[in-house]
Amino acid sequence: MTELFFIFLNLILLTVFFSISPLVFFKKYNLLNLNFFENTTTNFLIYFNIILFLSFLNLNLSQILKIIFLIFLIVLLINIKKEIVKYQKIILNHKVLILFVLFISFVLSIDVANKIFISWDSEKFWTSKVLNFYNGYKIENLSDAGNPHYPYLGALITSINWKISFIDYEYASRLILVFIFCYSLITLIDNFKINDNKKVLFFLLFLIIIYDYDLLFSGNQEILIFSFIAIIMNNYYKIKFIKKINSNYFLNIFSIILCCNLIIWTKQEGMFYVIFLIVTLFFLDRKNTKLNTLYLLITMSLIGVKILVFYIYNLEISLNKSVITDLSLTSLLSKITIERIFIIVEYLVYAHFQSLLLLSGLLIYTLIKLVKIKIQYLEICILLNLLFLLGVYLLVDNQEFNIKHGINRLIFNITPLIIMLYLEYFNNSLKIKT
Amino acid sequence: MILNRKFIKNKKTSIIFLVLLIFFFLKLTNFPKNVYDLLKDNYEERFISSYNNVFYSGFCNKSSHGYIYHIYKKFSKTMNQNSVPKIINLDPIKRKKPYWIFLFHDPKINQDEIILLNYDQSLSNFDLKKYEILDNHQNKCLFLRKND
Numbered sequence: 076m077t078e079l080f081f082i083f084l085n086l087i088l089l090t091v092f093f094s095i096s097p098l099v100f101f102k103k104y105n106l107l108n109l110n111f112f113e114n115t116t117t118n119f120l121i122y123f124n125i126i127l128f129l130s131f132l133n134l135n136l137s138q139i140l141k142i143i144f145l146i147f148l149i150v151l152l153i154n155i156k157k158e159i160v161k162y163q164k165i166i167l168n169h170k171v172l173i174l175f176v177l178f179i180s181f182v183l184s185i186d187v188a189n190k191i192f193i194s195w196d197s198e199k200f201w202t203s204k205v206l207n208f209y210n211g212y213k214i215e216n217l218s219d220a221g222n223p224h225y226p227y228l229g230a231l232i233t234s235i236n237w238k239i240s241f242i243d244y245e246y247a248s249r250l251i252l253v254f255i256f257c258y259s260l261i262t263l264i265d266n267f268k269i270n271d272n273k274k275v276l277f278f279l280l281f282l283i284i285i286y287d288y289d290l291l292f293s294g295n296q297e298i299l300i301f302s303f304i305a306i307i308m309n310n311y312y313k314i315k316f317i318k319k320i321n322s323n324y325f326l327n328i329f330s331i332i333l334c335c336n337l338i339i340w341t342k343q344e345g346m347f348y349v350i351f352l353i354v355t356l357f358f359l360d361r362k363n364t365k366l367n368t369l370y371l372l373i374t375m376s377l378i379g380v381k382i383l384v385f386y387i388y389n390l391e392i393s394l395n396k397s398v399i400t401d402l403s404l405t406s407l408l409s410k411i412t413i414e415r416i417f418i419i420v421e422y423l424v425y426a427h428f429q430s431l432l433l434l435s436g437l438l439i440y441t442l443i444k445l446v447k448i449k450i451q452y453l454e455i456c457i458l459l460n461l462l463f464l465l466g467v468y469l470l471v472d473n474q475e476f477n478i479k480h481g482i483n484r485l486i487f488n489i490t491p492l493i494i495m496l497y498l499e500y501f502n503n504s505l506k507i508k509t
Numbered sequence: 510m511i512l513n514r515k516f517i518k519n520k521k522t523s524i525i526f527l528v529l530l531i532f533f534f535l536k537l538t539n540f541p542k543n544v545y546d547l548l549k550d551n552y553e554e555r556f557i558s559s560y561n562n563v564f565y566s567g568f569c570n571k572s573s574h575g576y577i578y579h580i581y582k583k584f585s586k587t588m589n590q591n592s593v594p595k596i597i598n599l600d601p602i603k604r605k606k607p608y609w610i611f612l613f614h615d616p617k618i619n620q621d622e623i624i625l626l627n628y629d630q631s632l633s634n635f636d637l638k639k640y641e642i643l644d645n646h647q648n649k650c651l652f653l654r655k656n657d
Contacts, residue, residue, distance in 0.1 A: 079547050182540050189543040191552075191559040192566075192574075195605075202609040210614040219615040244552050245612070272523065279530045283537060 081241040082184045082250065086177065088239070089254045093118045097125075097146060099154040109326075111165045111173055112262045116306050117326070119255065120333040123232060127340055130231055131384055133213045136238055172271045176261050179282065183253045187292045191246050197294025204230030205248055209237055215388050224391035226381070228340035229296045252298050256291065259302035262309045263494055268502050281494060284432045290487055297484045299341045300348065303334040305491040307352055310334075311359055311452065312498065320363070328370065331356075336377045344467070346378050348488070351459040359452035399471055410470050419468045422478045426486055433486060436493035439500050448503045453495055460489045553582050565604075569650035572604045573626045576650040580624055581610055583644065584652065594622035594652070599633055621655040 093115045109117065122143065129139045166173060193202060203220040204227045217223055236251035264278050285291075291298050310327040317324045335349040353374045356367045385392050401407075427434045443450060464485055471477045535541065546555060557575035560566045568575030577596065588594070593616045596606040604626075608616060628635065628649055640653035 076548060078552075079544070179534075182535065182538055185540060185543045185547060186538045189539075189546050189555060189559070191556050192563050195565060198605060198607060198609060203614070206609060206612060206614045209612075212614050216614070245609075272527070276523070276527055276530065279527070279534055283530070283534055286534075286537065 078188065078242060079185075082188055083181060085236070085240040085242070085247070085250055086180055086184060086254065089236075089251065090115070090177065092147065093122070093258075095147070095151055095154075097121055097150050099150060099157070110265060111169055112176075112258055112265055113309070114165075115258050116262045116309075117330055117333075119258070120306065120330060120337065123228070123337055124333050126231060126235065127228060127337070130214050130227075133215055133388075135211045135213050136208050136234060137211065140235065140238065169271055172261070172265075172274055175275045175278070176257055179278070180253050180257045183257070183286075183292070184250050186288060187246050187249055187253060190288050190292075191244075192293065193245070194289060194293035194295050200225055201230055201294055201296065202245075205234045205237070205245075208234035209248070214384075214390075218389055218391075223389075224343070224385075224393045226340045226342060226345070228337060229299050232299075249292050249294060252292055255302045256298055259305040260285075263305045263312075263491060263498070266309060266312050266498055266502070268505050281432075284435075285490065290484065295484060296342050297487050300338060300345065300488045301490055303338050303341070304348070304352070304488065305494070307331050307334045308491045308495050311355070312495070314356075314360055315452075320366075328366075332370065332373060332377075335374050339377055339381050344463075344485075344488075346381075347463055348460070349374050349378075351456060351463065354459065355452050355456040358455045401472075407470050410474075415469055415474055416465075418474060419465055419478060422468075422482050423464075426482055429483060430486065432490060432493055436496050439493075439496045443496065443500050443503075446500070446503070448499055450496070450499050453492060453499065457489070457492050460492070553578065569626070569646045571600060571602075571627075572598070572607060573650055574607055574610065576626065576646055577607060577610050577624055579646075580644060580652045585611075588619075588622070592617040592619040594619055594624050596624045596626065597635075598626040599629065599635065600627040623651075623653045623655075625651045625653060 094111070096114060096118050098117075098121065125146070126139055126143065129142060134142075200222050203222075204217060204225070207216055207220045208227075208231055214227070217227060233248035233251060237245070237248035240247040240250065242250075260281065261274075261278055264274055264281065267274060267277055269277070307330075310331050313327050314324060317327075331352070335352065338345040338349050338352075350371075353367070353371045356370060357364065360367060382392055384390075427437065464482070467485070468474060468478045468482070550558070556578050557568055560574035560578075561568055563574070566572040566574045568579075580594070591613055593608055593611045593613060595618050596608065598604045598606065608618075623640065625635065626649075628651060630648060637651075637653070640655055642651055643654055644652035
């Protein structure tokens with residue numbers, strides 16, 4: 076009974092904590108009228124980046140938590156009246172959706188608490204990093220944790236949730252992944268031009284199609300990549316309708332940059348995902364090429380910061396040596412054969428029959444083309460990601476083994492792009508009807 | 510009037526569809542059973558039950574997560590701080606050793622305490638006489654301490 080209560084309490088604490096924005100000091104932010112979910116996701120992006128930055132200073136978990144709580148208390152005390160009044164209105168207007176998301180988060184958390192087991196990859200790569208932070212060690216100790224060339228954001232965030240929850244068991248660390256996943260998904264779905272009751276329906280439908288404990292909550296980091304990309308897609312959709320540069324535009328860009336930084340620190344391939352996402356911006360917002368170039372430079376510097384931090388703390392800098400051992404040109408060129416390409420195509424086709432969302436995404440894309448809806452930015456993003464998938468599996472050692480066990484996870488990373496296809500088709504169809 | 514009836518009928522249909530979808534989702538995630546198991550079983554029981562259903566493990570099978578957790582719960586108070594028993598898995602297939610179950614970061618391996626997994630008396634050369642048997646599961650998984 077107590078575990079059930081603490082799981083629910085953990086969820087409520089996360090919701091309350093991330094609903095209060097550290098950006099309330101900025102008057103322009105308060106005028107932006109963000110909805111509850113956008114506000115929550117922006118807040119957790121800010122806090123995660125602060126936590127990541129604090130980890131660079133070689134602080135342990137207790138020290139990081141004290142600073143975060145101090146920031147939270149200052150923000151709360153200064154703006155408590157304003158926040159209560161503002162959120163009363165927002166919550167009353169969207170109470171159905173908010174309550175529903177909380178309920179679904181609770182259902183998924185209970186599933187995590189029962190299934191408990193962690194994936195093979197999580198045992199090998201991630202759990203040792205989680206235990207590093209949870210036991211009070213710092214970034215400098217990660218070289219002892221095994222696989223030091225892997226980033227550690229997921230381990231840092233989950234260990235924090237494990238520490239602050241009242242549950243001593245390992246699964247408590249993964250409850251925050253449920254929260255992040257649900258809120259990022261609903262933030263994206265909130266863009267459908269339908270009432271809240273129908274958004275609940277769509278949320279449930281996507282959940283039913285996507286949900287797989289092994290893929291989502293068994294400790295793999297793909298859930299974080301999915302969530303951050305979903306938030307970025309929400310920002311892209313908003314930018315699409317902004318006619319001139321204003322505070323709204325900059326908030327969306329700010330959110331994108333924060334997400335990109337977090338993606339870089341989640342998985343090694345994150346570096347490639349963020350480059351593809353920022354390049355997409357050039358096709359989404361063609362008027363502001365100079366600004367887009369600036370964002371690309373900022374993203375490259377964030378990658379540079381990661382390399383620098385790894386260098387300072389003696390963490391290995393390598394591009395996934397466990398799957399590509401020989402990075403010499405001759406070795407890589409020898410792997411580009413028709414036979415290897417066919418194997419990738421075979422598994423890619425098979426993946427469509429394993430994932431209903433992927434299969435239906437193909438159908439929706441066909442409909443989009445028939446109705447002639449312009450989604451060039453999305454097509455470029457999907458193409459870049461597919462080419463990346465092709466490139467990785469073309470050059471990897473033990474190709475068939477790696478593709479068999481990894482392709483579903485790589486495809487899952489870019490699932491928000493498929494949800495965007497639904498969004499574009501649905502909203503544009505409504506426009507055509509009216 | 511007709512529009513109102515259509516609206517009500519549509520709203521009723523949406524609500525019925527939503528309720529059905531919620532029930533389907535709760536069934537998909539086994540919510541009622543999960544709540545019951547959470548109320549009935551403690552973490553150790555759920556952990557062991559969960560790993561019994563995982564293809565690469567079991568209680569005293571393959572990676573044997575269940576047995577290792579059982580030993581951790583039973584003997585954690587008598588184990589040295591920040592050192593864990595050595596895990597030896599005699600399964601013919603090379604298995605991971607889930608030291609993470611002890612929840613230490615980079616723990617020291619105590620060579621005097623051994624969790625022996627997938628032991629087969631007829632096939633193995635492992636000499637049990639040098640050890641005191643502190644726990645024995647079907648003569649297949651054992652927790653041993655070296656004799657002084």
